[in-house]
Amino acid sequence: MSTPRPPGELAPALPLALVFLAAFVLPLVALVAISLFRTPAFAELSPAQYLRFLGDPFSLRVLADTVMLGLEVALCALVLAYPLALVYVASGPLIRTGLIFLILLPLLTSTVVRTFAWIVILGRDGIVNSAMLSLGLWDSPARLLYSWGGLVLALTQIQLPLMALPLINSLLRLDGNLARAAEGLGAGRVRAFVTVILPLTLPGAIAGLLLVFAAAATAFITQTLIGGGRIILMPSYIYQQSMGVQDWPFAAALSLIFTAAVIGIVAAIGALSRRLTRGLDAA
């Protein structure tokens, strides 16, 4: 039901629309256009850049690693945030206030600051290494920084609020009688959790997974600082191809492929969640 609007009604949205057009739509069109040139000198239109990507095992590997990083961080965040959300919901008002402050605190500091905090913790002379060495548990400092595990750990902590908040929200909206009903019908704690609480909080978990996946896969700063030069992922690969090698058509193609991959996975998780939560939105 679209009733014709008087032309003046949309006028207040015009400045924002112009900004979007200039800063988002036009660059995107330019990106598509650039990606279709065969050489960095912008000669000859062809899909060569995309074919090059698809034929290059290194590039494919970088994309797969980036997607894997996003998925691993999202799953780690889910595993850590779920107990946290359960504790939050089971707590009294005082502990809740404290917990929500701790959960929100990372969101109130800049990503760069949080990343540097992890460098201090994980570095060669960092807290973990010096503690383990002085306790005599390790003989030599372990390489925690610039490692895959360190990157997953840091990103999980940095993105945890994005998972904890939707989970807490969906747990709070859950009717407490449902767990009691399951228990009364003979289900133990674990069974009631798996068959009732988990499926009913799935929308919150999916929302968290999508947010953390997208944020972790594209976290250029953290990936670059914690991963150093050793781990090459799509954001730094694009940066390297555009600013370093100056191969703009290939960098543009990488950007578009990466965007499509992230959107594709987000859509796939979304579709999966709609199938799993069939009863929840049935009117």
Next chain:
Amino acid sequence: MLSSATTRVAETRTEARGCALMLQGVGHSFGATVALESIDLAVARGELIALLGPSGCGKTTLLQIIAGFLQPSRGAVSFDGVRIDRTPANRRRIGMVFQNYALFPHLTVAENVAYGLRARKSPGAMVKQRVAEMLARVQMTSFGDRFPRQLSGGQQQRVALARALAIDPVLVLLDEPFSALDKNLRLDMQIEIKSLLKSCGVTSIMVTHDQEEALSMADRIVVLNKGRIEQIDTPDALYDAPASLFVNGFIGHANFLKGRTSAQPGTIALDAGCALALSGTEPPPAHRDVMVSIRPENLALVSDAQPRSIAVTIRVVMPLGAFSVIDCVTASGEAIKVSQSRAAWSGRPGDAAWLVIQDISKVHVFEATTASPSIARA
């Protein structure tokens, strides 16, 4: 022939389930607040009991204790003589119907009914058969594949009951089962659920704040007030012989009139200007302030003064179909309601009239306490 006979035996065996429930000195405190004092209650097999009381009387706390969702601070709960107050809720085999039904929204009607059977690891074929049987019993067979949100309130309640009864419970607990239904549907569902529970022969306990619901459903009613039992009795006995002013005010409608006992035993001088001669066996002591309760249907309105009648002025006449309610005011300023057949004389607002007590044996006298009878309901 043989197989049908066996089925019948099996059926009668499942029909006559239900345990005897015994509460001994059950009490509960939330911190310093005492929610339940010391509750003693014995419920026979197959009995339908209503826990009735205003909000905050402890009836929901008591239900939670019986269900096993709450550990009592004091006392013992036993099923068939076996103490179960340390048994977790999931091992008590209780069918619970929640106020908001608490159907699992992500499961279909059939999956909801099957939930308790699956949790008990019943074999698949048996689950299927039992679910079909339960859905047929609550006339929801064609709704097995629907989701709870696609059902009306009454249908959801039927499913909730089928789910509770599917596990062949020893006890069914119903928490304010009709409060979410609209008034027209309520009576139908009360009749349906009462006959279903009775046909299953299962011991049932329902919690309600609605006295009409308790009167129409229960074999016996437990009236609770401020964490204590005021009276346990059949609906008729509660109505005709309330043990306290509270019960009198809470069950049915009642007029409360102030009075004082005279020197002669069994006579009361009402403030409204009339002397009553009681027929009760235990007349209250002389020279005490008392509260006299007279049910609206125990009064008749007449246009002429008669011996032992109360002079009143008619305020409002409410014709309610089969009978009329007439609201009057006495000379002492006390409001008094009469309920009588529409055919009788009902006067007009402003008219002077007299009230005659029909049956003096149904008039109750309570010693006036410092507490005001604020429970008197319109």
